[in-house]
Amino acid sequence: MTKQYQPDSRVWAVEKHSRCSSSSIKLLKKRKANNIQSQKKQSPTPDWKKKRELVACKILASDRYTYKLLRKLYRSQTLDERIFGVSWERNGKGFNKFDAPSLSDIAMKAKHRGYLLKSELHTLRKRGKNGLPRLSKYWRQAPAA
Numbered sequence: 350m351t352k353q354y355q356p357d358s359r360v361w362a363v364e365k366h367s368r369c370s371s372s373s374i375k376l377l378k379k380r381k382a383n384n385i386q387s388q389k390k391q392s393p394t395p396d397w398k399k400k401r402e403l404v405a406c407k408i409l410a411s412d413r414y415t416y417k418l419l420r421k422l423y424r425s426q427t428l429d430e431r432i433f434g435v436s437w438e439r440n441g442k443g444f445n446k447f448d449a450p451s452l453s454d455i456a457m458k459a460k461h462r463g464y465l466l467k468s469e470l471h472t473l474r475k476r477g478k479n480g481l482p483r484l485s486k487y488w489r490q491a492p493a494a
Contacts, residue, residue, distance in 0.1 A: 397488075405485035408474060415473055416465050417492050418484055423456035425490060442490065448483070 407414045423431065426443030430436050434457075436449035444452050455472065459465050465473070474482045 401481070401485060401488040404488040404491045405481045407491075408482045408484050412465060412470060414492075415470060415484065416459060418487070418490075419452070419456050419459065419465070419473065421492055422484075422487055422490060423453065423460070426453070444487075 404418075408418065422443055426436070426449075427438060427440075430438070430443060430449065431453065434450050434453040436444055436446040443449070451472070455465075455469050459469065473484050476482060477486075
C-alpha cells in the first residue's frame, strides 16, 4: 500500500492566522517537503531487481554457476534451435535471437569439454550498457543454487 499525499493541517492552520510570520509558514512547508522526500527515498527495491543483481553477482563470482546457467539455458531451447544454433520461437526459454548463435556455440563446446575456457567466461561475463553481465538478462531462468 502506498501512502497518498495529504496536506499538513498545521500549515493550513498557520496560513489562516494573520499573526503568524511568513518565515514560520515557510519553515513548516519546508519540513513537510523534506518529510515527503524522505518517504520516497525509503521505497523498497523491487524483488525482481534484487534477484537480477544476485544472479549477476553469482555469474561474476563463480565459474561453476556460470557453467550451470549456460547449460540450463542451452537445454531449455527446442531441438531445432539447438541443432541450427538460432532462436525462432518467442517462448521465454533459452537464448534470445541475438545471443543464440554465439552462446549456443559456446554451450555446445563447453558441454563436450565439461568446462568453460577463460575466453568463453570473459564473453559470458562481458558487461552490457546496464553494467550487468551478458548472462544476467536470463535471470528468470537461472538455477536456484
